[in-house]
Amino acid sequence: MKSLNPILMSGQEVLPLIEGGKGISVSNGESSGAWAAAGGVGTFSGVNADAYDENGDLIPVVYHGKTRRERHHELVAYAIKGGIAQAKIAHEMRNGQGRLHMNVLWEMAACEEILHGVLEGTQGLIHGVTCGAGMPYKVAEISARYNIFYYPIVSSARAFNALWKRAYHKFPDKLGAVVYEDPWLAGGHNGLSNSEDPTHPQPPYERVLALRKQMVEFGLNNIPIIMAGGVWFLREWEDWIDNPDLGPIAFQFGTRPLLTQESPISSEWKQKLLTLKQGDVFLNRFSPTGFYSSAVKNDFLNELHARSQRQVAYTTAPVGDHERPYEVGARKRLVYLTAHDLTHVEQWVAQGFTEGLRTPDSTLIFVTPEDANQILTDQINCMGCLSACLFSNWQQTDPYTTGRKADPRSFCIQKTLQEISHGGDINQQLMFAGHNAYRFASDPFYADGFIPTVKQLIERLQTGN
Ligand SMILES: Cc1cc2nc3c(=O)[nH]c(=O)nc-3n(C[C@H](O)[C@H](O)[C@H](O)COP(=O)(O)O)c2cc1C
Ligand code: SF4
Numbered sequence: 001m002k003s004l005n006p007i008l009m010s011g012q013e014v015l016p017l018i019e020g021g022k023g024i025s026v027s028n029g030e031s032s033g034a035w036a037a038a039g040g041v042g043t044f045s046g047v048n049a050d051a052y053d054e055n056g057d058l059i060p061v062v063y064h065g066k067t068r069r070e071r072h073h074e075l076v077a078y079a080i081k082g083g084i085a086q087a088k089i090a091h092e093m094r095n096g097q098g099r100l101h102m103n104v105l106w107e108m109a110a111c112e113e114i115l116h117g118v119l120e121g122t123q124g125l126i127h128g129v130t131c132g133a134g135m136p137y138k139v140a141e142i143s144a145r146y147n148i149f150y151y152p153i154v155s156s157a158r159a160f161n162a163l164w165k166r167a168y169h170k171f172p173d174k175l176g177a178v179v180y181e182d183p184w185l186a187g188g189h190n191g192l193s194n195s196e197d198p199t200h201p202q203p204p205y206e207r208v209l210a211l212r213k214q215m216v217e218f219g220l221n222n223i224p225i226i227m228a229g230g231v232w233f234l235r236e237w238e239d240w241i242d243n244p245d246l247g248p249i250a251f252q253f254g255t256r257p258l259l260t261q262e263s264p265i266s267s268e269w270k271q272k273l274l275t276l277k278q279g280d281v282f283l284n285r286f287s288p289t290g291f292y293s294s295a296v297k298n299d300f301l302n303e304l305h306a307r308s309q310r311q312v313a314y315t316t317a318p319v320g321d322h323e324r325p326y327e328v329g330a331r332k333r334l335v336y337l338t339a340h341d342l343t344h345v346e347q348w349v350a351q352g353f354t355e356g357l358r359t360p361d362s363t364l365i366f367v368t369p370e371d372a373n374q375i376l377t378d379q380i381n382c383m384g385c386l387s388a389c390l391f392s393n394w395q396q397t398d399p400y401t402t403g404r405k406a407d408p409r410s411f412c413i414q415k416t417l418q419e420i421s422h423g424g425d426i427n428q429q430l431m432f433a434g435h436n437a438y439r440f441a442s443d444p445f446y447a448d449g450f451i452p453t454v455k456q457l458i459e460r461l462q463t464g465n
Contacts (some may be wrong), residue, residue, distance in 0.1 A: 001234065001464030002241045007224055007250050010099040010127035010149045010176050015040045016250030017461055019257045019454075020228055021103020021130055022188065022432070023047030024417040026258070026265060029086035033093025034262040034454035036100050041250075043101040043130055044090050046118055047108055048075065048385065048414070049082030061418065063383050068394055072384030075414075076110045080117030087122040099127045101151065105189070106134035107289055107387050109396045112142065119146040128176045133189050133291060134387075137163060140171040149176030151226070155183040155191030156207065157214040164218055175223055178215065179252060180208050182229030183292070187254045187434035190283065190292040198283050198292060204230070205240075212247050221247055228252035232436050232443075235464030253461075255434035259446065261453045268426050272296070274446060278438045288391035288410040296431040300416065303371075308409050310348050310366040311359070312341035328356045328364060335364070360390075360405040367408070378412040385414040 006013040019035040021027050023045040032042025051059045061078055065071040083102065090100050102118065104111050111131075119126065123146070131139045132153025143150035152168070154160045160178055168175060183192040184201035192198055208225060215223060224247075231237060231251045240249055258265055259273050280297050286304045287293045295301060314335040315322040322336040326345065337345065345356070348366040355372035356364040367375070382392040388402050389395075391410035395402045413430065420429035440446050445460055452460065 002238055004234070004241065004462055007248055009041055009224065009250065010101070012099055012127075014098050015458065015462070016224070017041070017458055018101075018226060018228075018250060018252040019043055020186075020252045020254040021045045021047075021101070022254060022258075023049075023103070023105070024414075025050050025082075025421040026263075026432075027103070028264050029089025030093065030264060031257060031260065031262045031454065032086075032100060033090035034260070035257070035458070036090065036094035036098030038455045038458040039098050040458055041099045041101055041128075042090060042094065043103045044083075044086040046079070046083040046086075046102040046104045046114060048079050048418070049086045051078065051081040051085040058422075063381075065383075068382050068384050068392075069400060071382070072109060072394075072396070075383045075385055076113055076117075079110075079114045080121065083114065083118030084121040087118065087125045091122075091125040100125065101128040101130050102126050103130045106131055106136040106139070107291075108133070109384050109386055111136075111387070112138060115139075115142050119148070130179060132179070132181065132191065133289065135159070135163060137167040140168045140174065144171045144174045147174075149174050151176045151179055153179040153181050153191075153228070154211070155181055156193065157210040159191070160211060161214055169218070172220075175220070177224040177226050177250065178211065178220075179226040179228050180204065180211055181252075182227075184229075184283070185294075185435045186229030187281075187294050187437070188432045189287065189289060190294055192283075192292045208240075209245060212245065215247075224248040224250050226250045226252045228254065229434065230436050232256065232439050233465055234461055238464070251461075255437050256457065256461075257454065258433070259440060259451055260457055261451055265421065266423050266426065269420070269431065270451060271449075272426055272431070273433070273437055273440050274449060276433070276438045276441060281433050281435045281437050283435075286410055288389045288407075288413055289386060290390055294433065294435060296433050296437070298431055299427045300429055300431070304409070304411060307365050307367055307371075310344075310353055311363050311409075312337055312345060313361075313363050314358075315362070326356070328358065357408040358405060359409055360407050365408055372408075375408045378415060379406050381415075382412065383414065 007016040017040040021043040032044040035042030063071040128149040129143050130151040139150050182204050183190040282297045318336050321338040324337050324342045353366040379392045384394045387396045390407045393402045393406040416430040
């Protein structure tokens with residue numbers, strides 16, 4: 001295995017090894033501080049991070065506002081407080097070593113306000129901002145204002161081209177690196193575009209080479225590319241290291257660092273990772289952001305999948321084959337189904353899936369009365385965590401609704417990610433993971449349930465294993 005040379009990142013030479021940001025509260029002050037202390041780059045998630053009171057106890061996130069907008073403002077205040085708290089913990093822990101970055105999602109609600117709030121309150125503690133999930137044009141300007149570096153996360157050369165030409169070329173000195181995140185393999189949300197087939201993964205080399213060529217055109221030959229998604233053993237990436245065609249390269253890990261002593265996830269979650277098999281991680285499109293995402297197949301995802309399977313198209317007047325009347329909801333509004341679909345509906349109703357819920361695509365899905373009630377309650381309790389939400393139809397800007405029907409095939413991502421990161425049942429919540437997570441089970445490093453410290457993991461990574 002080639003030795004890994006240090007790389008200049010956010011103004012300091014560090015190991016080219018990075019822990020990717022993971023929300024909500026999955027990469028935090030402790031995990032990111034440990035990555036930096038070991039000489040790499042730690043990234044804490046600035047997405048609704050945990051805050052603590054003066055006794056060091058977790059401040060429970062409780063909303064008092066009566067409207068979504070009021071709760072949205074509470075959420076933003078919690079997020080700023082949490083981001084500052086995690087940055088301070090990480091700063092203490094890193095002990096002057098490595099670099100510390102903060103991760104935000106461009107499509108999270110009030111992303112700019114939260115960035116300003118946290119960066120204002122942590123001057124000198126954070127060295128860079130990583131940002132994906134959308135087109136974060138403004139992250140360059142905001143980072144430059146606080147004299148720190150910015151790290152766009154892209155899944156294609158085309159996306160970087162658009163970001164550079166429209167906004168980033170004005171702030172070339174503060175571009176820390178470009179993160180290429182493999183849209184087929186990385187954990188969390190994935191940047192698959194409409195022209196890319198989720199069932200036909202493209203190998204990353206050609207795509208990263210295209211990104212480098214694009215960057216060279218812009219004079220960014222020496223700006224590192226950070227390869228994220230599907231990286232496990234670095235010996236499998238030897239031809240990427242010191243490769244003159246690719247230029248300076250670093251590697252970002254999201255899934256492997258889940259299984260470290262400093263990782264804040266529950267021990268049930270850690271144990272589950274050790275048992276996953278190939279195919280247990282599932283690329284799906286249920287997220288209320290509209291993006292694809294990768295998570296472990298469990299009861300939570302199975303239920304969403306089943307809900308979407310119990311789906312039929314309807315019309316509001318008899319049209320063509322849609323001639324069989326059906327009464328929907330408490331008001332028993334008439335819709336029209338095909339005869340074939342009606343037989344399915346009758347079977348689902350007989351099985352207890354008695355409630356037909358309308359979707360924005362003129363379809364009905366069928367769920368139990370308890371699930372229908374939960375969906376409605378979750379939609380009512382929305383606290384406006386996204387700039388626009390498919391599940392609740394919340395939109396952060398006036399008129400505060402997307403104008404589309406709320407989609408019961410999706411779910412409240414804020415609720416489930418808060419639950420799983422605070423000890424909730426790992427079968428009943430969304431468990432993000434990368435597609436390589438099955439490798440925990442066969443990687444000898446984790447034999448007999450061994451869970452390394454971050455320092456041990458970073459030493460191990462450098463051996464190529
Ligand atoms: C549990 C989990 C949560 C994640 N959350 C985020 C996030 O909030 N923001 C983000 O930019 N990336 C997120 N990611 C992606 C990681 O930062 C990283 O780029 C990715 O996991 C790398 O691929 P790997 O999973 O194959 O290691 C998440 C990944 C995981 C596994
Ligand atoms: S319903 Fe949507 S916008 Fe509202 S809190 Fe949940 S995920 Fe966020």
